[in-house]
Amino acid sequence: MSKAAVRLIAVAVVTAAAMTAAPAATAAQSAPAAATSTTGDSFYTYGGSTPLSAFAPGTVLKTRTLQYHLLGISTPLKAVQLLYRTTDAQGRPAANVTTVVRSPTGDRSKAVSYQSFYDSLNPQDGPSRAIAGNVTLGGLIPNVEAVFLAPLLTQGYDVVIPDTEGQQANFAAGPEYGTNTLDSIRAATKSAQTGLDSDTAFGLMGYSGGAIATNWAAALAPSYAPDVQRKLVGYAEGGLLVDPAHNLKYVNGSLAWSGVIPMAVIGVSRSYGIDLKSYLNGYGLEVYKELEHGSIVDAIGRYPGLTWKKMAKSQYGDPNSIPAFVEAMNKINLGSAATPAIPGFIAQGNAGVLEGTFGNHPGIGTGDGVMVAGDVRALARQYCATGNSAVKYSQYELLSHTGASVAWAPAALGWLGDRFAGRPAPSDCGRIPAGNSLAPEVPSSQS
Secondary structure, rough: OHHHHHHHHHHHHHHHHHHHHHHOHHHHHHHHHHHOOOOHHHHHHOOOOOHHOOOOOEEEEEEEEEEEOHHHHHHHEEEEEEEEEEEOOOOOOOEEEEEEEEHHHHOEEEEEEEEEOOOOHHHHHHHHHHHHOOOOOOOHHHHHHHHHHHHHOOOOOOEEEOOOOOOOOOOOOOHHHHHHHHHHHHHHHHHHOOOOOOOOOEEEEEHHEEEEEEEOHHHHHHHHHHHHHHEEEEEEEOOOOOHHHHHHHHOOOOOOOOHHHHHHHHHHHHHOOOOHHHHHHHHHHHHHHOOOEEEEHHHHHOOOOOHHHHHHHHHOOOHHOHHHHHHHHHHHOOOHHHOOOOOEEEEOOOHHHHOOOOOOOOOOOEOOOOEEHHOOOOHHHHHHHHOOEEEEEEEOOOOOEEEEEHHHHHHHHHHHHHHOOOOOOOOOOOOOOOOOOOOOOOOOOOO
């Protein structure tokens, strides 16, 4: 890692620490009072007489300004939160919340939409609630992410942080992540309180669950939000979920990441209004109940060696024997989505054995512990082959999912900086190794 990258990480850590410095002296006695619970917070509810369907996506419904909180402790930094109209996974009107944090040194000409990797089935774990002062186990993740946000703010970027999963915490519903992100940008540029407007240029940035939102937003922008598309300079992402059906096979039996299996089952059920519980056995239903409102923090390492077969009734040992499940998996396969029309930086780890995932199944291969490297390579190559040559791809062979984020963050920030500066985007097209087939899943016969 270069000296500049190391310095950038150091600056991020110092700035994040400085954000909590003011209240640190009295934290011991004031933390409980500062950690305001947002459970039942009326700000998250749209109660107007006009139906949501009457509003254009991105319309601001409510606005509030509050102090930015870290671990429930108020900091001197101000944040503007917006309730806005968006679209859910099934195409229905919905209300969602985003947070805008203004840079103390910025001129409002550039902003980064940062998509959090909070990965939860509990709406209380969303970044907006953590920023407002709510402290939950899953909400620890948005607090940790201050280390990624600090360098953006210090370099003059305003930061927009959407609750990408929506208010129902529709985990893994990629298209909904994308619409929530795009409408968040629309709302941020329509609100007078944010200082952002139609002339503000935006970059998209996210890792892991945040990468899902980032890539789907980039893919959907030309068709769903052409007005936002015109503002985008590029997207930077790492640790990407491409073909969820492959990921479930990859983490099958993993020591740490197998808990993603039931989370995906619950998320798909919730997002697309299908009931998958009837396909689960007694143990599967028990796990389903345990994680129904859990987060990735609850799931990692909790079910070592868990497999789909251990959860499913014997006749459904192959998940592809469930037509509704196959249909939902295909809806969230990025391989079937449009090619982004903006430059992209895609990074991926490939040392999953370091995190207890030893899967290397035919047609899937290896990954970073939870994400499949062959799928990410295939997607990058697909973009190159379908008209977007401005794709930079980096594969970290010796880094797992967690470790790769450290290498990705400074590289992503530097890459986005070049896009805002108008420098030509680099291309790795023609040098990206072959990947997996991203063809839609095909239903199998029940045994």
